[in-house]
Structure formats: structure tokens, C-alpha cells
Amino acid sequence: MPELPEVETVARLIRPALEGRRIQAVDVRWLRSLGGLSRARFAKCVVGQKLTRIWRRAKYIVFDLEDDLGRSAGCLVGHLRMTGRMHVEKQDVEPNPYTRISLDLDDGNRFHFIDVRKFGRLTWAAEPGQVFASLGPEPLGDEFRAEWFSAALRERKRMLKPLLLDQSFLAGLGNIYVDESLFRAGLHPLRRSDRVPRARAFELHAAIQSILRQAIEREGSSFDTFYRTPEGQPGSYQAQFQVYGRTGKPCRTCGRSIRKITVGQRGTHLCTRCQPAPRAKSTT
DNA sequence: AGCTACTCCTGGTAGC
DNA sequence: TGCTACCAGGAGTAGC
Secondary structure: OOOHHHHHHHHHHHHHHHOOOEEEEEEEOOHHHHOOOOHHHHHHHHOOOEEEEEEEEOOEEEEEEEOOOOOEEEEEEEEOOOOEEEEEEEOOOOOOOOEEEEEEEOOOEEEEEEEOOOOOEEEEEOOHHHHHOOOOOOOOOOOOOHHHHHHHHHHOOOEHHHHHHOOOOOOOOOHHHHHHHHHHHOOOOOOEHHHOOHHHHHHHHHHHHHHHHHHHHOOOOOOOHHHOOOOOOOOOHHHHOOOOOOOOOEOOOOOOEOEEEEEOOEEEEEOOOOOOOOOOOOOO
């Protein structure tokens, strides 16, 4: 599922084809992908506007818009959720059957928002700040410091896994990179955040940053046909997975079989030797 | 405050 | 082979 590295990869991929282009028409094939806006309102806000900048915040992709007088005209805000994809191709290419929203561009190309499971969104907002107000820091941004992280973990008294998935705590991680980060730091997903020693919090902080950086370098992870872009090659970070999707396979560090448990309705992968259980009880 | 359950969705797969 | 049941899950929301 697209998380920060995959979303960053998509933004980088589509940016050159979009920046500077003007939107000439829109085609909304699945209304709910607009996240509550009507087709008419969406079209009114978007058609005729110029795409000036494509950027990422957390797992959102933002398309800044400008009207023909050069004034700000709000922005498109996209979220890929589980199966969303974005790409640009020639207007005469037959669109993918799962295309939910298309934008005709002034250079003969067409932008497509494709989403098999329809969880994703592409909507218009006057102010992106409104959408982002409740998001926590960017894990690769300056405000995400080890000292802050250690203190924030102590303040919250939650299990590590749901806390790291909480976008208002830290914005951009999803199921895969949380599992991988916790493994790298040797922390059990059920461990309470306020019981993580300071040195361990620093290790987790470093693990999150280094894993995200490596994943971006490898253009994210793709292990399923849903997550591949038609024109771009799939990412390759999945080859680096230590625990995610490796249930029953030997831990690459100690050899013990990787286990899968459920935490907050989410599949959670771990090595019970490298990530000891929070209580004395050993779950083998 | 933090937890669980439920919702939205559909392709893939396990089981019969 | 063909059917059914269940699984994956990000984020929002409701209720305890």
C-alpha cells in the first residue's frame, strides 16, 4: 500500500509532466473519489487552472493551482490509500478500466487517477493547510528530531504500532514501514510507548529515517500488481523487507520464524527473538 | 485518552 | 471447474 516512499516516488514521476500545464477538462467516473465534492463544483474549481507545483505532505500529493491571472486558485489534494495510482499519458490511449478521475492537459496529454478499490481520493481544496492541520511531523523533515521523538513517546501511553500508524503523531508511515522500523530497532509492536528507554527511542528514530530514505532511493516497494505504475518500473525496496510479508520465513538476523499477529486490526510481522515481548511472558 | 469495531471497496485466493 | 467466504487495509467515525 502506498506509504511515504511510494507517494514521494509518484510525485516525482508525475511532476515533470504536470508542472506548467493547464487543465482543459475533467472526467469524473467515480463520484466518491472526489471526497464529497459534486462533479460541477470540482469542474468549476479546476478547469482552466494551471498546475504550478506538485508536492508531497505525509501520504498526500498536492497540486497547486493558479488562475489565468496568476492568482492562487486552491489546490488538488490526492491520497492513494490502498490501491491508488497516478500517471500521465497521451489522450488517445484507452484509459485503464479502474480510472476514476481524468484531467485533460493543454499539451495533448491526460492525467489519470486510477484506483481499483476506490478508497483513494482526489479532491479540490481552497487551502491545503486545512487538510493538513492535524498531521504530525514529516519523518524526514527538520522538525522530526530524536529528542522530540523520545519525549513524545513518553507522553503518549500507547502501543508502539498503533501510535506509529497514527498520522497525527507522525505523518507518512504505514503498515509496512512501521513493521520494518520496529524490527530494525528491536522493539515489539505491542510495547507501550512510554516504556521505551531513551536510547531505544533514538534507535527507532534512526531506523525510521534510514528505512524511509532507502525506500525512496529504491522508488518504494511493489509486491503486487496493484502497486505498479503502467509506465514506470515498480519499486524494488520489497527485496529489503526483513519482516513484512515474510511470515514463516527465517529471520535474517537470528533465524527464528517470522510471526504474524494482529494489532489494531492490522497484520503485524515480527521476530519474537529480535523483538522481545513487552512482558516477561514469551510468546513463541 | 486510548481502545475496539465498523465503514468504504474489489481482486485474489483458500477451501470445498 | 465453479462456487462461496474471507482476506488485504488507510483513515474517518462512533461508542465504550
